[in-house]
Amino acid sequence: MSIISPSLTLRNAICTAFKDAIDNGASAGNAATLAIYSGTRPATPEVSINTELAGGSIKLLGTLTCSYPCGSVIGGDLQFAPVASDMLADNSGVATWGRISTFGGVPVVDVDASTTSGVGFLQMNTTNVAKDGPIVCQSLVISA
Numbered sequence: 001m002s003i004i005s006p007s008l009t010l011r012n013a014i015c016t017a018f019k020d021a022i023d024n025g026a027s028a029g030n031a032a033t034l035a036i037y038s039g040t041r042p043a044t045p046e047v048s049i050n051t052e053l054a055g056g057s058i059k060l061l062g063t064l065t066c067s068y069p070c071g072s073v074i075g076g077d078l079q080f081a082p083v084a085s086d087m088l089a090d091n092s093g094v095a096t097w098g099r100i101s102t103f104g105g106v107p108v109v110d111v112d113a114s115t116t117s118g119v120g121f122l123q124m125n126t127t128n129v130a131k132d133g134p135i136v137c138q139s140l141v142i143s144a
Helices: 007-024 049-054
Strands: 032-038 060-063 071-074 079-081 097-101 108-114 122-124 137-143
Touching: 007 071, 007 079, 007 108, 007 137, 108 137
Parallel strands: 108 122
Antiparallel strands: 032 060, 032 097, 071 079, 079 137, 097 108, 122 137
C-alpha cells in the first residue's frame, strides 16, 4: 500500500468538506445523525443498509444525534462536538461501526467503532449494547 502525507492545509480542507457535508441541511435542533450498527460495515456509504439488513448481516442498534454544527476542524481533524446519547437502544449487539447521515438522511461517511481504549474513529464507553439500554459516544474524530 502506498502512503501519502498531505499538508496541514489540505488535511484541514478535507475535514472541512466532511463537516460541510454532514451539516448540510441542518440547523439547531435539526442535526445530523449517527446510526450505530453491529455486523460488517458496507464498502461505502452508498450501499443501502436496508439491502444489507434483508440478509441479516447488519443490525441497527440505535441512533444518536450530532450537535449543530457537528464539530470543529482542528489540526487536520474534524473533532465532533458532543453527540447526544440514545437512551433506549433499538436492539442488542456489539457495535462495530456507525453511519453519519445528514439531517435529511443522506449518508455521508461510515466509521469504525471501538471502546475508548481502542483505535476506532467512533469511541464508545462500551461496544456491548443492550436493548433499551443507553448508547454513549465518548469521542468522534475524523482524521484526514
